[in-house]
Amino acid sequence: MEILIPVIIVLAIGVVLGLGLTFADKFMSVPVDEKQVKIRECLPGANCGACGFSGCDGYAAALAAGEAEPDKCAPGGENTAKALGEVLGVSVTAQEKVAFIACGGRPDKVKTTFEYTGFNTCAAAALAGGGPVACEFGCLGFGDCMRACSFGAITLKDGVPVICEDICGGCGKCASVCPKSVIKLVPKGTKVRVNCSNKKKGPLVVKVCEGSCIACGKCERECEAGAIKVTDNLAVIDYSLCTACGKCRDSCPRKAIIDVRS
Numbered sequence: 221m222e223i224l225i226p227v228i229i230v231l232a233i234g235v236v237l238g239l240g241l242t243f244a245d246k247f248m249s250v251p252v253d254e255k256q257v258k259i260r261e262c263l264p265g266a267n268c269g270a271c272g273f274s275g276c277d278g279y280a281a282a283l284a285a286g287e288a289e290p291d292k293c294a295p296g297g298e299n300t301a302k303a304l305g306e307v308l309g310v311s312v313t314a315q316e317k318v319a320f321i322a323c324g325g326r327p328d329k330v331k332t333t334f335e336y337t338g339f340n341t342c343a344a345a346a347l348a349g350g351g352p353v354a355c356e357f358g359c360l361g362f363g364d365c366m367r368a369c370s371f372g373a374i375t376l377k378d379g380v381p382v383i384c385e386d387i388c389g390g391c392g393k394c395a396s397v398c399p400k401s402v403i404k405l406v407p408k409g410t411k412v413r414v415n416c417s418n419k420k421k422g423p424l425v426v427k428v429c430e431g432s433c434i435a436c437g438k439c440e441r442e443c444e445a446g447a448i449k450v451t452d453n454l455a456v457i458d459y460s461l462c463t464a465c466g467k468c469r470d471s472c473p474r475k476a477i478i479d480v481r482s
Contacts, residue, residue, distance in 0.1 A: 359381065365381050
């Protein structure tokens with residue numbers, strides 16, 4: 221009896237716990253949305269937040285609930301968009317994008333107004349009178365974009381951020397942290413880029429940077445495809461029309477339009 225009683229007690233406890241777990245599983249379990257599970261399997265798992273939701277799980281839940289569009293996954297690009305479209309039963313087209321630093325104000329071309337000695341971040345430097353760079357639209361070069369990049373696609377070379385487009389996931393985090401808004405998302409594979417973000421008038425721009433756009437309009441006049449227009453004192457390329465002929469680049473007197481192949 222000394223052995224039997226403890227055994228009976230343990231068995232009784234096991235039965236009670238088993239019944240409790242069965243009850244909990246039946247009445248307290250959260251139903252699994254099979255559509256959400258399939259959607260989640262399509263996503264790359266980068267959890268970068270570029271879609272506007274709290275990672276891939278949040279995006280999957282929003283898609284399953286019909287609260288989001290299936291073309292918002294920048295790292296997944298076109299393949300992920302198509303896969304999501306198949307699960308959702310909709311037609312989806314998405315163009316992969318990469319980040320581009322639209323600023324030609326390298327240290328040898330742009331002027332500075334003072335020596336900055338504060339916190340070594342772009343956000344902090346921008347609070348000090350807009351930063352030490354004379355161009356109010358110029359890259360500050362302290363690397364906030366590099367630290368924000370989840371893919372390790374940005375490096376700093378001599379105070380200048382450089383993006384490796386082969387690694388870039390196009391999530392846009394770097395663009396969101398740039399206090400000067402000089403980082404743009406452009407369609408992947410495009411070659412001709414306007415390497416400036418300054419929207420001031422020509423005479424003011426010339427005073428602060430040697431490589432800036434002065435809105436002279438030569439590029440617009442030379443483009444036979446009508447793909448480039450001067451808007452708000454800055455040349456803007458419509459990549460749906462651009463043929464990458466390079467005439468805008470060749471005509472630019474300031475070399476503010478570049479070819480990333482060269």
